[in-house]
Structure formats: C-alpha cells, structure tokens
Amino acid sequence: MASTEEDGSVEEKENNNKKRTKSAIAVAWLTFYNIAMTAGWLVLAMAMIRFYIQRGTHKGLYKSIARTLKFFQTIALLEVVHCAIGIVRTSVIVTGVQVCSRIFMVWFITNSIKQIQNEESVILFLVVWTVTEITRYSFYTFNLLNHLPYFIKWARYNMFIIMYPLGVVGELMTIYAALPYVRKTGMLSMRLPNKYNVSFDYYYFLIIVMLSYIPLFPQLYFHMLRQRRKVLLGEIIVEKDE
Numbered sequence: 532m533a534s535t536e537e538d539g540s541v542e543e544k545e546n547n548n549k550k551r552t553k554s555a556i557a558v559a560w561l562t563f564y565n566i567a568m569t570a571g572w573l574v575l576a577m578a579m580i581r582f583y584i585q586r587g588t589h590k591g592l593y594k595s596i597a598r599t600l601k602f603f604q605t606i607a608l609l610e611v612v613h614c615a616i617g618i619v620r621t622s623v624i625v626t627g628v629q630v631c632s633r634i635f636m637v638w639f640i641t642n643s644i645k646q647i648q649n650e651e652s653v654i655l656f657l658v659v660w661t662v663t664e665i666t667r668y669s670f671y672t673f674n675l676l677n678h679l680p681y682f683i684k685w686a687r688y689n690m691f692i693i694m695y696p697l698g699v700v701g702e703l704m705t706i707y708a709a710l711p712y713v714r715k716t717g718m719l720s721m722r723l724p725n726k727y728n729v730s731f732d733y734y735y736f737l738i739i740v741m742l743s744y745i746p747l748f749p750q751l752y753f754h755m756l757r758q759r760r761k762v763l764l765g766e767i768i769v770e771k772d773e
C-alpha cells in the first residue's frame with residue numbers, strides 16, 4: 532500500500548517535472564523566436580528608412596528589402612505551429628488566416644508581379660506591418676521576461692485600431708493594382724483545354740480573395756478588440772472553441 536502511494540507520488544512528481552521542463556523549453560524557444568523576429572522587423576525598418584533617406588523616393592524600396600521581408604514573413608508560419616502544439620494560447624484559425632494572408636501578399640502578389648512593386652500601397656502595408664510587428668514581438672518578448680513596459684502593452688492593444696484597417700487598405704489596393712496585369716498575362720492560370728482538364732483563373736481568384744476580406748477581416752479585428760478588453764481593461768471573456 533505504502534509502496535503504491537510512493538509510486539503514485541513519484542509518478543506525479545515526474546509528470547510535474549516533465550510539464551515544468553516542457554514549459555521551460557517552450558518559454559526559452561518563444562523568447563528566442565520573439566527576439567529574433569523583433570530584430571528582423573527592426574532590420575527591415577532601418578533598411579526602409581535608410582533607403583528613403585538616401586534615394587528620396589519609394590521606387591525600388593520593395594526590391595531592396597524583398598529578401599529580408601520574405602524570410603521573416605515566411606518564418607511567421609511557425610506561429611501557426613505554436614498554436615497547434617499548444618505552446619501559445621491563441622486560435623490556430625485566427626493566426627492561420629492572419630499569417631497566410633500575409634504570406635499570400637508577399638509571395639503571390641508583390642513578389643510575383645514586379646510591375647506593382649513600386650505602388651504606394653505596397654509601401655503603405657509594408658510600413659504598417661513593420662510598425663505592428665516590432666510592437667507585437669517586443670510585447671511578447673518583454674511579457675515572457677516578466678518586464679513589460681506599459682507603453683508597449685498600450686501600443687500593442689491600441690495601435691491595431693488604426694493600423695489594421697490601414698494595412699487592409701494597403702493590401703487591397705495592391706491586389707487591385709495587380710488585376711489588370713494578371714488579366715493581360717494570364718499568369719498562374721490554367722485555361723482549357725489542357726491535359727489535366729482543369730481550369731483556373733488567377734484573375735477571378737484574386738477577386739474572390741479581395742471579397743473574402745469582407746467576412747474575415749472583421750473577425751480578426753473583433754478578436755483583437757476582445758483581446759484589448761481582456762488585457763487593458765481586465766474583462767473576463769469566455770472564448771468559443773475556435
């Protein structure tokens with residue numbers, strides 16, 4: 532009897548130790564990840580500012596930062612993994628939509644269509660993303676280190692009120708600017724007849740993507756408003772299973 536109780540408590544202790552080790556590893560990884568991402572977006576900010584000061588124009592800016600942007604934005608796919616494996620308490624769907632829409636903008640719009648890279652709207656979403664991500668990743672970093680300055684917390688949960696719509700305007704205007712080129716060249720499209728007997732029109736796909744902002748963006752925005760109420764005003768919010 533005594534030995535069973537002892538075994539039980541040893542097993543319990545081992546489980547607790549495992550949990551502690553797992554969460555310590557998770558915290559260490561997230562701290563490293565968030566520091567690296569803050570640094571990455573700071574490098575992008577510096578590169579953009581330097582480019583503009585030296586050239587006095589935004590033309591050519593995207594090309595000059597494209598590699599760094601693609602690298603750090605693509606790495607952000609890890610955030611979906613973080614949610615999926617449960618080391619971050621956020622919805623996989625909300626994070627997935629956010630990250631995938633950004634990756635789509637970078638790889639399938641701005642990177643694929645050189646003719647639109649100098650549009651002002653590209654600079655708009657780049658600046659908005661950069662400011663947002665420096666704030667967001669530094670918020671997570673300081674939070675994990677238990678030394679969160681109030682102004683970073685305030686910025687994280689207030690700036691998005693303006694930044695989110697501005698980012699969406701930049702993204703939608705960029706996709707809109709791409710439409711004539713996509714229609715003219717038929718890029719990434721498959722017309723019938725072909726050996727797979729499949730038809731895909733990238734032009735109409737882009738229109739569907741633009742329309743999908745109408746139901747999806749409010750969900751992301753209201754999610755952030757709920758987070759804001761929870762973190763800044765201390766409201767207890769019961770989330771539905773997402």
Ligand SMILES: CCCCCCCCCCCCC/C=C/C(=O)SCCNC(=O)CCNC(=O)[C@H](O)C(C)(C)COP(=O)(O)OP(=O)(O)OC[C@H]1O[C@@H](n2cnc3c(N)ncnc32)[C@H](O)[C@@H]1OP(=O)(O)O
Nearest residue numbers: 620621626629632635663671691694695698744747748758
């Ligand atoms: C095939 C193509 C498909 C295209 C589809 C198109 C449709 C798209 C429509 C919508 C398009 C949107 C376009 C977006 C543009 C922009 O980004 S514009 C710039 C402005 N953007 C923002 O302000 C971004 C706001 N969004 C976010 O912050 C996130 O992406 C989020 C997922 C939407 C919300 O974040 P969330 O994680 O839920 O909230 P938090 O309060 O920050 O965190 C919750 C808890 O999770 C912890 N956490 C999260 N991440 C980390 C991390 N990296 N490290 C450590 N901890 C993390 C966080 O601390 C919280 O924990 P608790 O404190 O314990 O609650």
